[in-house]
Amino acid sequence: MIVIKIGGSSGINLDHVAADIAALAKEGQQVVVMHGAGNEANALGEKLGHPAKHVTSPQGYTSRYTDRATLEIYVMAACGKINTFLVERLQKLGVNAIGLSGVDGRLLEGARKDAIRIVENGRQRILRDDYTGRVEKVNAELLGVLLERRYVPVVAPLAISYQGDAINVDGDRAAAMIAGALGAEQLIILTNVPGLLRAFPDESSLIAHIDKQHVEASIDFAEGRMKKKVLGATEALALGVRQVVFADGRVEQPIHRALDGNGTVID
């Protein structure tokens, strides 16, 4: 069992990724796919006159401020355009993909963080009416029922709060929770860079291997979005996933290349 996270940034080659998922499925490998939505949600927000607002926590993590209007845009991009057309793309390659978000069948559950502390112009303040959260529980039974019947679940990065609100969640950490809940062997995180770079954006500074004992320390190298990926990797390994690979999603056979050890291998 492999969980594959396809980043939401530009540059990832979906033709190559989809073809490789089809190849894995033909080999009889059980696969769960999680995708991002960042770029598409940003572009849609711009077009609709409600551009995305990113905020920074006191700990230095950036995230999307998701009021209800932003949540609607995020849902249209994530569950609508990206999810449906990724499923369509996989179906064309003979993969019996089935699109879900964490809201469906309470696939991904977590607490809604409706008030978040942010840093703006060097000062802390609280933002309310935020529809974000973190995945705490996975409905592994639902995924199991689908995987048993040879469907390939394609999951959009939303969860449902304990009160039943749809919430925006980080896709990398959600993929880590899914990988942990399913007892996946590997979590492959595809991005538009070759892996974790010692000196971002110098691609020749790729860190080829990180011992899982030291994964948390590697967060010091992680730039921007990569911080959450390192956090996801840490969480997946803590949940018993054998190996996490940060791999290049721009190349041919990106998943097979990752499984062959290309990228940043953490185990």
Added chain:
Amino acid sequence: MIVIKIGGSSGINLDHVAADIAALAKEGQQVVVMHGAGNEANALGEKLGHPAKHVTSPQGYTSRYTDRATLEIYVMAACGKINTFLVERLQKLGVNAIGLSGVDGRLLEGARKDAIRIVENGRQRILRDDYTGRVEKVNAELLGVLLERRYVPVVAPLAISYQGDAINVDGDRAAAMIAGALGAEQLIILTNVPGLLRAFPDESSLIAHIDKQHVEASIDFAEGRMKKKVLGATEALALGVRQVVFADGRVEQPIHRALDGNGTVID
């Protein structure tokens, strides 16, 4: 087993509909929900500068011309906003809803009609690059697996073509195909009128009952969108569904009222 179609036009009270679905689910009734998308897709198209284009066939029927850009908008409205937030609404009421479109797991399959003959300024021409079609096959096994586990499937009106393209389909006729494939007892079609009206829009001219032998003739009374609903009813009855009810979706307990015989009952 009941299949409920919630129309995509304005006026339907989703609070009442969702509360009634929750009541049915608590009574142990198996329910499949299908929703429309027309209004929301039109509104989104306007906002994005790509308004819906309706075309007229040589036979005088109008339909939505769905080029790829329109399909994207339709998918964002149908699978994104409407489907996800209907699932959220049901989840808040304790219904374990799960959103799908016909693309997911090849739930609804049919032939894509990629070339359509239209009349424009009195002249016939062929439009290509249309993403529409009609549901011909239902993956009843997938719905069965979910219903067995007490999920309530909530289905968006898209299908997948035999070549793997996502296609826009009529929701009423899709709901009829689902009802037939599942051997549903009843198909309840909720709209923003009390049922089929002998003299539209005079609501006092409601036709309370139609014998299923004569349902096809009743298409003469059907105005605009109602024509496809009558066609759907005809198809559902031909597939063995015992009863179809066109019912008012604006009122409290709209489904229970329909089951009690309010609306246009066809059996």
